[in-house]
Amino acid sequence: MDKAIIVDHLSKDFFVSEGKKSISDAIINLFKKENKKRVKALKEISFTIQSGEIVGFIGPNGAGKTTTMKILSGLLYPNSGFVSVLDYDPFLKSKEFLKEISVVFGQKNQLWWDLPVINSFEFNKAIYEINDKDYEKSLNELVSLLGVSELLNTQVRKLSLGQRMKMELIASLLHRPKVLFLDEPTLGLDLTAQQNLRDFIYEYNKKYNATILLTSHNMNDLVDLCRRVIIIDGGQIIFDGPFDEIVKKYATEKNIKITLSEEVKISEIEEITKVKKYNYPNLTLSVPRSTVAYVAAELLQKLSITDLNIEETPIEDIIRTIFKGEK
């Protein structure tokens, strides 16, 4: 398989003006050149993605995920390093390149605010030069999948955040891009829509052999979709490998969340397993993956419980564990 995305020793710096402390500083700044601090957003990162791969891109806020995506989609100019997407230099923004890619940023707004949604779709149809047949097909598919058929003639400004997010997605996918950059695509969606969207991304990847780079703080997105994960922190890649490995390696435990109906002593619970947090009636336990079922059964027997939930360790917790290990 050929490489869809190549990133080699990529660096990007931003200049941030140091916060103005007082009015007099602000006045001085009018006459004097302001001292700007150089912030290294990306420090010589390298990776390649094969065409048809779905890769999860994770890291804390400000790690450089979005910056990387912006460089890959041609919005930002890198300070140094080599970038190629489908053999194009993204920054040159050639029409052929832009027709092959799509970017969905969680808070982006490409829809025409004051017009019915359908106008924005038709606009994209023309701009991307999509033929009638493909347009009809894509639109129907996307609209029924996300369940928004009755909203097509609504003014964009009157849509809720979740509805608008779905429309953004439709607008981004009408031209059937070969490379997709999804930055928090499920942000603001309800659970059904999240699941639908994941199924759709999965199908889309299979059907069109599309390459997908995805950032998300939603563990389910990553579990369902990504076989490979790149973890980035402080502008550097600290993990790049199969998703299984990161879960096996770092998410060795699951959380059991319990609501108790009768108060018990903490020592009693600790006989069974490790207590993470206890604040009656809420109890959170951390349990090794292999023994989850067993521990849960035991808890239900010994304690009077109104509610019990078994949850994956949040991705942030896993990342935090990794970061601790690195430092």
Next chain:
Amino acid sequence: MDKYISILKIGFQQELAYKLQFIIGRLRNIIQILVFFFLWSSIFQTQDSVFGYTISSIGAYTFLLIIIRSIVMSTKVNDVSGFVSSGELSNYLLKPINFFKYIIIKDIPVKLLNIGFSAVELTLLFIILKPNIYIQSDATQLLFFILSIIIASFIFFCILMLSNSFPFWVPEAGWGAQFLIVAIFVEFLSGAFFPIDVFPTTIQNFLKLTPFPYIVFIPIKTYLGNMTIYNNLQNMAIGLIWCFILFLLLKKIWWKGLKVYEGVGR
């Protein structure tokens, strides 16, 4: 071709969605014109002719000013500085269409609507002020006039885009830069406040080497037609040279701007 038609369509729909904004824009235009007209009328109360202008030729100047403003100066380019500082520009950069072409085409509906409205305003003003209007019927002069308007629109587009490029480097400077360049230089030196021939000849000759008179003054003079073919050709040549220079400059500045663009907020 579909591409461009759909930009025209969305442009029209958007203009119509912002009806009040459009009407306020027109109102501002009318007030500017009235200020111009009454200022000159008060001068003519004490004398019959100033700098070769009489009350009726100033009336004609005023009417042409309305037409030229609505064609040349009706534009959405002013939104660009906001796009740059808010990061909204990213939406356009990701689309497979040239941003300059997009902006220019999107201005066509704006200009057409403004021309339509200015026609109504002109009729009303005509009834109220009853000026002496010179109707140009010479085909050659009209051809030059149309050419001069196209040149004027393009020069104005380039200057406005240049002043809207400031936020690439100074995100908060958008409005100030525009005000300085457009309100001071363009309005003052283009002939939108007073005809350029009120200046002494040396200053006039110097100004004619800058791009500003080609935005308002030259098109009006071309319409009024008191120029030789040679003068016309010379004006068009200088105007075209400025189109060329300004566009090259704009492309260069824009390219540099995109390199430092941070696409914030998205």
